[in-house]
Amino acid sequence: ETGVTQTPRHLVMGMTNKKSLKCEQHLGHNAMYWYKQSAKKPLELMFVYNFKEQTENNSVPSRFSPECPNSSHLFLHLHTLQPEDSALYLCASSPRRGPENIQYFGAGTRLSVL
Amino acid sequence: LAKTTQPISMDSYEGQEVNITCSHNNIATNDYITWYQQFPSQGPRFIIQGYKTKVTNEVASLFIPADRKSSTLSLPRVSLSDTAVYYCLVGGVDTGRRALTFGSGTRLQVQP
Numbered sequence: 423e424t425g426v427t428q429t430p431r432h433l434v435m436g437m438t439n440k441k442s443l444k445c446e447q448h449l450g451h452n453a454m455y456w457y458k459q460s461a462k463k464p465l466e467l468m469f470v471y472n473f474k475e476q477t478e479n480n481s482v483p484s485r486f487s488p489e490c491p492n493s494s495h496l497f498l499h500l501h502t503l504q505p506e507d508s509a510l511y512l513c514a515s516s517p518r519r520g521p522e523n524i525q526y527f528g529a530g531t532r533l534s535v536l
Numbered sequence: 537l538a539k540t541t542q543p544i545s546m547d548s549y550e551g552q553e554v555n556i557t558c559s560h561n562n563i564a565t566n567d568y569i570t571w572y573q574q575f576p577s578q579g580p581r582f583i584i585q586g587y588k589t590k591v592t593n594e595v596a597s598l599f600i601p602a603d604r605k606s607s608t609l610s611l612p613r614v615s616l617s618d619t620a621v622y623y624c625l626v627g628g629v630d631t632g633r634r635a636l637t638f639g640s641g642t643r644l645q646v647q648p
Binding site: 424426457464465467510512513514522524525526527528529530532 | 567568570572577578579580581582585627637638639640641
């Protein structure tokens with residue numbers, strides 16, 4: 423148990439659906455991250471939030487829309503996804519933004535796009 | 537950003553000590569070295585972090601030579617449950633506060 427909770431753990435959606443992934447942490451951290459991990463590939467950083475403000479967007483397609491209403495919650499809104507978007511989506515948090523800060527990861531949401 | 541190079545895979549047997557070396561020739565003065573462990577279908581888990589010399593915690597040791605151009609993660613007496621991917625990350629304030637990129641990591645397979 424890392425203190426970072428992701429829901430749902432598994433999600434199957436069609437290409438025309440709209441769904442949201444949720445991440446919650448009560449570690450008192452101020453930075454939160456979304457990562458994508460496709461099969462047998464390294465983790466890809468998608469978005470970074472620091473004190474609720476988005477600080478990094480690594481050229482992620484607009485069909486992925488993040489939302490950070492407060493420092494404890496992070497959402498990833500999904501719409502009109504493609505089959506190649508099927509992957510493990512991981513959320514992480516750290517005390518502050520910056521690579522020297524240890525990141526705590528959730529268990530991930532396994533997404534399948536049909 | 538300091539680029540890291542690790543072996544793609546390693547094999548070991550239960551009870552052995554495993555050493556995974558990471559090369560980071562262009563490490564910056566303020567960079568830290570951090571190692572994570574990832575099991576299949578789970579998020580990475582922090583193992584250890586260091587800046588120089590040696591750091592030890594309850595699960596691993598991290599050896600960093602004086603020039604800091606490499607680091608070695610040492611796992612004492614591995615068990616089957618240590619089979620995982622291990623990532624070496626290098627970065628600090630000089631990276632402009634950007635989050636680090638996870639590389640391909642080292643896939644460790646522990647045999648009985």
